Amino acid sequence: MQPESYLTDDVINEFSKTLELFDISPSDSRLFTILFLNHQPMTLDEMSQTTGKSKTTVNTGIRNLSDLNLVKQVWKKGVRKDLYTTTDDLFQRFMHYYLDRWLSHTSMQKQSLSSIEDRINNRPQGELIEEKVKQMLVFHELLEKAFTQLKSTCQEITHTNPKD
Amino acid sequence: MQPESYLTDDVINEFSKTLELFDISPSDSRLFTILFLNHQPMTLDEMSQTTGKSKTTVNTGIRNLSDLNLVKQVWKKGVRKDLYTTTDDLFQRFMHYYLDRWLSHTSMQKQSLSSIEDRINNRPQGELIEEKVKQMLVFHELLEKAFTQLKSTCQEITHTNPKD
DNA sequence: TTTTACGTACAGTTTAAACTGTACGAACGT
DNA sequence: ACGTTCGTACAGTTTAAACTGTACGTAAAA
Numbered sequence: 001m002q003p004e005s006y007l008t009d010d011v012i013n014e015f016s017k018t019l020e021l022f023d024i025s026p027s028d029s030r031l032f033t034i035l036f037l038n039h040q041p042m043t044l045d046e047m048s049q050t051t052g053k054s055k056t057t058v059n060t061g062i063r064n065l066s067d068l069n070l071v072k073q074v075w076k077k078g079v080r081k082d083l084y085t086t087t088d089d090l091f092q093r094f095m096h097y098y099l100d101r102w103l104s105h106t107s108m109q110k111q112s113l114s115s116i117e118d119r120i121n122n123r124p125q126g127e128l129i130e131e132k133v134k135q136m137l138v139f140h141e142l143l144e145k146a147f148t149q150l151k152s153t154c155q156e157i158t159h160t161n162p163k164d
Numbered sequence: 165m166q167p168e169s170y171l172t173d174d175v176i177n178e179f180s181k182t183l184e185l186f187d188i189s190p191s192d193s194r195l196f197t198i199l200f201l202n203h204q205p206m207t208l209d210e211m212s213q214t215t216g217k218s219k220t221t222v223n224t225g226i227r228n229l230s231d232l233n234l235v236k237q238v239w240k241k242g243v244r245k246d247l248y249t250t251t252d253d254l255f256q257r258f259m260h261y262y263l264d265r266w267l268s269h270t271s272m273q274k275q276s277l278s279s280i281e282d283r284i285n286n287r288p289q290g291e292l293i294e295e296k297v298k299q300m301l302v303f304h305e306l307l308e309k310a311f312t313q314l315k316s317t318c319q320e321i322t323h324t325n326p327k328d
Numbered sequence: 329t330t331t332t333a334c335g336t337a338c339a340g341t342t343t344a345a346a347c348t349g350t351a352c353g354a355a356c357g358t
Numbered sequence: 359a360c361g362t363t364c365g366t367a368c369a370g371t372t373t374a375a376a377c378t379g380t381a382c383g384t385a386a387a388a
Contacts, residue, residue, distance in 0.1 A: 007283060008293060014276045015300055018307075021269060023187070027346070037296050044365075054348050059366065080356065081364065090299070091306045105185060112178045119171060129172060132201050135254070136179055142255045142321055143182075149317045154310055161306065191376070208335075218378050223336065244386065245334065 011037065022098050024068075027053070031061045032070060032086065041074050041083035068097050091161075095154045099147055106144045113137050175201065186262050188232075191217070195225045196234060196250065205238050205247035232261050255325075259318045263311055270308045277301050 012033045019029035034050050035042055044062070048055045062084055065071035070093055074083050087093055113136055120130050176197045183193035198214050199206055208226070212219045226248055229235035234257055238247050251257055277300055284294050 007280065011277075011280055011293065011297060011300075014273060014280070018269065018273055018304065021266060025346090037293060039292055053346095056349080056366075057347055060347090063366095090303050095310065102185060105182065109178060109182055113175075116171065116174055116178070128203055129175065129201060133175060136175075138325070139254050140182065142325065145321060146259070146314060146317055150310060150314045153313045153317075157306055157309060161302070189376090217376095220336075220379080221377055224377090227336095 008037065019094075022094055023101075025064075027057070028061050028064050031058065032065055035071065035084060036086045036090075038085075041076070041085040043079075043081040043083060045081065047084075069093060070097070089158070092154070092158050095151075099151050099154070102147045103144065103151070106140050106147070110137065110140050110144070113140065172201065183258075186258055187265075189228075191221070192225050192228050195222065196229055199235060199248060200250045200254075202249075205240070205249040207243075207245040207247060209245065211248075233257060234261070253322070256318070256322050259315075263315050263318070266311045267308065267315070270304050270311065274301065274304045274308070277304065 012030060015033045015036075016026065016029040019032060020026055024032070031047065031051055034047065042050075044055050044058050047058045047062070051058060053061075062071060066073070066084075070087060071084055072087050074085050076083055113133055117130070117133050117137070120133065176194060179197045179200075180190065180193040183196060184190055188196070195211065195215055198211065206214075208219050208222050211222045211226070215222060217225075226235060230237070230248075234251060235248055236251050238249055240247055277297055281294070281297050281301070284297065
């Protein structure tokens with residue numbers, strides 16, 4: 001459990017807060033940041049030591065982050081342990097993960113709500129709820145529009161800033 | 165604990181999922197949706213009954229939602245109990261709450277990181293961490309750019325769709 | 329003024345999430 | 359081949375969040 005310098009610890013705390021906005025757990029955010037700040041890929045044992053968490057916890061954390069394509073495994077010959085490092089194109093990766101969630105969700109919701117709308121229409125008596133469902137549909141259409149626009153904004157941005 | 169119809173229950177479940185993307189707790193999302201679907205303002209007791217949660221729970225839930233300006237209290241003469249209803253302009257409200265969080269956060273983070281950068285520069289020996297902090301700053305600048313753009317997109321959208 | 333009904337503070341309970349330690353199979357080193 | 363070291367599955371524990379019931383202050387009703 002080697003103590004980080006105060007300064008490094010501040011950096012970790014600050015950046016983790018941002019990652020939490022992407023709906024990444026505080027614990028996973030911290031792990032990611034530590035990995036990102038490290039100049040070489042890290043082993044599970046190293047991360048366990050640095051985070052002060054058990055190896056099992058770190059292991060599942062790494063799996064979470066890998067699932068989001070935010071962390072990748074690397075090989076280095078002569079090293080037996082698994083080595084992990086953060087993927088590059090931070091901004092692109094995070095936004096991609098993020099926008100994907102929003103867009104796939106809104107798309108699914110639009111479908112669900114339409115099918116509910118159909119069920120309402122098939123009822124003998126139209127329900128008061130119908131108007132509300134319509135509003136929900138509009139809501140999701142607006143969301144979709146907004147985030148689609150954001151997506152293309154991000155593509156423009158990363159085009160001008162290819163390295164982050 | 166009057167049972168909702170299956171159909172209404174589906175609507176509640178679906179829409180709640182969307183609200184959770186705005187980082188609203190499942191429980192609060194459900195409460196909001198129920199309130200939104202209701203055709204009249206509701207009392208704490210009614211919401212308690214409909215949600216199946218205790219009055220205390222509903223009370224704190226309503227407070228949370230009020231803090232986010234998603235729910236408002238209304239008066240109706242002759243009715244002694246507090247009445248609550250959802251605010252209109254759903255899309256605008258949610259996006260506002262949401263974008264505010266992102267933008268105020270990124271702005272604060274940029275400040276924090278700059279001040280950390282200064283602390284690094286004042287050190288006798290420049291640290292390896294400096295480069296990483298620079299990357300983080302760029303990251304936040306991109307975030308700010310993206311969400312600022314999204315904000316103006318939303319303003320355009322709500323301008324063409326003033327009623328949602 | 330007394331009584332009743334409402335909202336909410338608070339302490340305690342339940343439930344879910346995060347985390348740990350042991351144990352075991354697979355891959356490497358000898 | 360055997361012994362070691364690694365990653366991870368799993369059961370149990372700790373910790374934090376959600377939730378409940380009682381109790382009390384306040385304001386309306388009688």
